[in-house]
Amino acid sequence: MPYKDRSMGLSVFGTLTILLGCLAGLFGLYLWGKTAIGVAARAPDGFSTILPGLFLCGILAVALVWLGVGSIMARRWARALLLILSWCCLVFGVLLLVFAAFFLPHTLANMTAAGTAAQPASNARLKVIVIAVMLLFLGVFAVIVPVVWIFFYNSRHVKATCEMRDPVPRWTDACPLPVLGFCVFLMVNVPLMLLLPVSGDCVVPFFGMFLTGIPGALGYLAFASIWFYAAWSLYKLQPLGWWLIFIALLVWMVSAILTYPRLGMMEMYRLMNYSDAHLEHLQEDGLLTGNPNAWLMSLSNLPLMAYLLFIKKFLRRSGDQASPQQIPVASCQ
Numbered sequence: 415m416p417y418k419d420r421s422m423g424l425s426v427f428g429t430l431t432i433l434l435g436c437l438a439g440l441f442g443l444y445l446w447g448k449t450a451i452g453v454a455a456r457a458p459d460g461f462s463t464i465l466p467g468l469f470l471c472g473i474l475a476v477a478l479v480w481l482g483v484g485s486i487m488a489r490r491w492a493r494a495l496l497l498i499l500s501w502c503c504l505v506f507g508v509l510l511l512v513f514a515a516f517f518l519p520h521t522l523a524n525m526t527a528a529g530t531a532a533q534p535a536s537n538a539r540l541k542v543i544v545i546a547v548m549l550l551f552l553g554v555f556a557v558i559v560p561v562v563w564i565f566f567y568n569s570r571h572v573k574a575t576c577e578m579r580d581p582v583p584r585w586t587d588a589c590p591l592p593v594l595g596f597c598v599f600l601m602v603n604v605p606l607m608l609l610l611p612v613s614g615d616c617v618v619p620f621f622g623m624f625l626t627g628i629p630g631a632l633g634y635l636a637f638a639s640i641w642f643y644a645a646w647s648l649y650k651l652q653p654l655g656w657w658l659i660f661i662a663l664l665v666w667m668v669s670a671i672l673t674y675p676r677l678g679m680m681e682m683y684r685l686m687n688y689s690d691a692h693l694e695h696l697q698e699d700g701l702l703t704g705n706p707n708a709w710l711m712s713l714s715n716l717p718l719m720a721y722l723l724f725i726k727k728f729l730r731r732s733g734d735q736a737s738p739q740q741i742p743v744a745s746c747q
Contacts, residue, residue, distance in 0.1 A: 417574035421488060424575065425565055431496065435478025436558075442471030460663075465609050473602065488579035491566050492585035498595040500563035506554025514552055518545050589651055590728045596721065600645035600659070607638040617685045619673035626685050637662065640651030651730045660722050667715045674708040 445464055481499070486494025566572060584593060610616050611631035618625040618633035625633050640662045647655025674682070683693060 418471065419569045420572045420575045421568065421579070423566060424493075424572065426490050427496075427563065428482040428487075428492075429480075431485060431563075432479050433473045435441045435482060436630055438471050438478060439475035441474060442468055445471065465612060466606055469606065469609055488576050489584070490576050490580045491584040491586040493576045494584075494594065495562060496600070497567045497618060498591060498598055498599045500560045500567065502596065502599065503561035505558065507552070507560060510556055511549070511552050514549060549719060590725075592725045593648055593651065596725060597645040600641045600648075604638045604642050604645075607634045609640065610634050619670045619681055619682075621669050622672045622676060622690050624673065624677065624682060624685055637666075642747070648725075648729075651728065653729050656722065656726060656729055660719065663715045665723070667719075669713040670715075673734035674712045679708055679711070699739065731736050 477495075477499070481492050481496050485496060535740055589597075611634055616626060616630040616634060618630045620633070625631075640658060644655040644662070647658070680693065689747035
């Protein structure tokens, strides 16, 4: 079919993607600098507590710069991965925006109650403005920006432009994009799970109790191994990987349901070696310590399990021995 050349658009969006990667890197530097100042001031929470956040900022910065360059070069893999990343950002952005809109009124009430009697009205107005700015910032960068990226990279003209300028099939063409997106999600979580024992957050719910120390580290190592193998197996469209990750998520959810509501969130934070000041702040705020949050943590795997049910239709049947490389490129969209 005839198409419109989108090389200029790929260059523009690639440049913008590189700028977003630079912003992610700057935020990681800010997080590191803020923690360094706290360590110099003998703050109880050190660098180990921000390792997962630094890792996410670093990998996001590198990935966005790499994908931006790929978009400028009109590479197939760049378009596919940017489309996947945009969908992931949109889903998590909407959840984050809903979470912020739900909990910020409670935070506003606590902040207003802590204000002085001499300036209650001005404090309330100022906090409303601050919260509105925060919601606007989240709405723009977590919702609107991913929607624009999805709209552009999902265009058939963009797809055809990349296929004409990059005619060689790439590794992203080997399986459908919904499955590839879940594989990328699993692979990003593998190093995060390996970082948790190092950061001191090695607390694993285990059927009514929390595992810490070496047992907790072994638990995260086991889940990281399952995530890695399941991602590779799903990439090859093998049903074994699907069943492996589905059973692992189910076991994790049952274990969490038997642990978080029974022991409470404060016990988990205490085992994660949070400082007394941090624990006191969490207890006073109450946003992340109540019973609803315990159930929210327990049922957090339900969206992933629903998505697994959605992508099951893309997997090969047990008798089909065709390799992923033999799948037509058109079927990957």
